[in-house]
Amino acid sequence: MVILDISSFTWTQWAWVFATVLASYLASSCIYLLYFHPASKFPGPKLAAVSYVTYCSHWIRGRYPWFLEEMLHEYGDAVRIGPNEVAFFTPQAAEDIYGAAIKGQELFLKTDLMNFGTGDLGYIWENDPVKRKAAAKKILPALSTKAIRNMEPTIHFYLDLFISKMKDHGTNPEGCLMSDWLLWLATDMAADLTYNREFHHMRDGKGSDFLETLRGTSFVGILMQLSKKIPMIKLITPFFIPLKVLRNVPASFRANSAEVKSRIEKRGNTAHPDFMDFMIAPDGPSPMTKKELTHIEQVALQMFIAGFDPVQITFYAFIFLLLKNPQVCTTLTKEIRDSFKSYEEITPQALLSLKYLAAFISETLRVYLPASTGSPRVSPGAIVDGVYVAKGIVCQLSTFTAQRHERWFRDPLEFHPERWLPQEHPLYDEKYADDNLKAAFPFGLGPRQCPGKEIAWVQCRLFLGKLLWSFDLEGVSGHEKYFDKDFKAYLMWERPELWVRFLPARD
Ligand code: HEM
Numbered sequence: 001m002v003i004l005d006i007s008s009f010t011w012t013q014w015a016w017v018f019a020t021v022l023a024s025y026l027a028s029s030c031i032y033l034l035y036f037h038p039a040s041k042f043p044g045p046k047l048a049a050v051s052y053v054t055y056c057s058h059w060i061r062g063r064y065p066w067f068l069e070e071m072l073h074e075y076g077d078a079v080r081i082g083p084n085e086v087a088f089f090t091p092q093a094a095e096d097i098y099g100a101a102i103k104g105q106e107l108f109l110k111t112d113l114m115n116f117g118t119g120d121l122g123y124i125w126e127n128d129p130v131k132r133k134a135a136a137k138k139i140l141p142a143l144s145t146k147a148i149r150n151m152e153p154t155i156h157f158y159l160d161l162f163i164s165k166m167k168d169h170g171t172n173p174e175g176c177l178m179s180d181w182l183l184w185l186a187t188d189m190a191a192d193l194t195y196n197r198e199f200h201h202m203r204d205g206k207g208s209d210f211l212e213t214l215r216g217t218s219f220v221g222i223l224m225q226l227s228k229k230i231p232m233i234k235l236i237t238p239f240f241i242p243l244k245v246l247r248n249v250p251a252s253f254r255a256n257s258a259e260v261k262s263r264i265e266k267r268g269n270t271a272h273p274d275f276m277d278f279m280i281a282p283d284g285p286s287p288m289t290k291k292e293l294t295h296i297e298q299v300a301l302q303m304f305i306a307g308f309d310p311v312q313i314t315f316y317a318f319i320f321l322l323l324k325n326p327q328v329c330t331t332l333t334k335e336i337r338d339s340f341k342s343y344e345e346i347t348p349q350a351l352l353s354l355k356y357l358a359a360f361i362s363e364t365l366r367v368y369l370p371a372s373t374g375s376p377r378v379s380p381g382a383i384v385d386g387v388y389v390a391k392g393i394v395c396q397l398s399t400f401t402a403q404r405h406e407r408w409f410r411d412p413l414e415f416h417p418e419r420w421l422p423q424e425h426p427l428y429d430e431k432y433a434d435d436n437l438k439a440a441f442p443f444g445l446g447p448r449q450c451p452g453k454e455i456a457w458v459q460c461r462l463f464l465g466k467l468l469w470s471f472d473l474e475g476v477s478g479h480e481k482y483f484d485k486d487f488k489a490y491l492m493w494e495r496p497e498l499w500v501r502f503l504p505a506r507d
Helices: 011-036 044-048 053-060 065-075 091-100 131-143 144-167 179-196 211-225 233-240 243-263 290-324 326-339 354-368 399-403 453-470
Strands: 076-081 087-088 383-384 387-388 393-399 470-476 499-504
Touching: 044 053, 044 076, 044 179, 044 290, 044 383, 053 065, 053 076, 053 211, 053 453, 065 076, 065 383, 065 399, 087 091, 091 383, 091 393, 091 399, 131 144, 131 290, 144 453, 144 499, 179 243, 179 290, 211 243, 243 290, 243 326, 290 326, 290 354, 290 453, 326 354, 326 387, 354 453, 453 470
Parallel strands: 087 393
Antiparallel strands: 076 087, 383 387, 470 499
């Protein structure tokens, strides 16, 4: 027997030992991941089975939704997209993952992707179902039909301000930069609806450090999430944070805290109702502890973000798609102008009967999904679409794929509001009779689906109603770009500059 005297090893021999141990470790990990890991029964690329490199590289390039779509087209109804991660796209899978609940508490829990170390996960980012339910119990009444009705004057106020700004600037030869104006509109409206915070982006016609910081965290937030998959990414993350954003982050958080505190002081004495009324009663005591205050700050910030980002990108998509589809624009404009005698008559209730308007909104949310990041959930050990997914495997529905799949939608990549029209509508098209409209889930499913769906629809209907009543749109530039080529998905969508002229409506 040969006995090695390791005390006499040279540096080169140590390097060989280290390399051999590392290679054996990597080889055995790969063999385990490829053949013995509970997710190994799912098809997918070999590289995705053994590392998160493929997953992360597509996220970093802003192509994650398209990556999932390609994989699901290539490998079938369930695909392994990472060592411990599987993606699905069928309505049954959606029901099994997101619909599974006991007493209103989800069974497939959220992952810790949105845990950025803030100490309190608030409401939307909370992955403990008990804590999330407690937060939801307080805040959900803020999004009830009655509460929304009380907040309508605030929605009208901001949409009217947008229309008046477009009257002032919309006929400039270079047009107005929609990517900015719609961001300002949605931010101003969401902040005021959430906690009576007035940003005045639209009034002043310019952005703010706060908004720039928030947008700046879209890519960095993705890197922080990816570092949970490949910890080394943490090392490069600081190099991607623009200096200005880095400098402004603490100030923006401090400003948010100050706004929340001042809103709490003003309770019972605010300019109009807001979501905060449901977090802290108008006649209630101040939050006692720092912990309570931090929680309220988190919930308020999350409600504001949930209320502004999908709305701004949806408004952008409306204008982008109207300019790309002139016939659709003409039909929708006619429906709106034929329905009202004056601008003042345009209310959420009056807009409810406009079928083409509803079809246009549904089709926009189908082809242009506002929620970019997917909704990964941890399996409790359950059947998903007929296949057992072991406990601990992260699974998600690629809503993006489902909504653009030819199995559910005819001409899936084309924009046809007609597919959403009822049979008795004059523009109903038999061609789309076999579409499975239930395969579109822009607001999610189950206990954690979007509770803001109703207020979002109110905002969407009113925005389009007031806009197309008032103006004829003329694209200057940006509308010639393509969604599948020119958009990127991070925590928020990155979209091309869109310049539009707003000409006074011709009859
Ligand atoms: C077109 C507009 C909108 C779309 C497409 C949309 C979509 C979604 C989706 C898909 C989710 C589920 C995310 C997940 O499962 O992880 C969600 C959650 C949520 N949305 Fe929306 N949303 C929109 C507007 C709004 C608005 C205006 C609000 C109002 C504040 C809002 C409040 C929320 C809240 C509070 C949640 C978290 C629910 C929970 O975690 O229990 N959303 N939204």
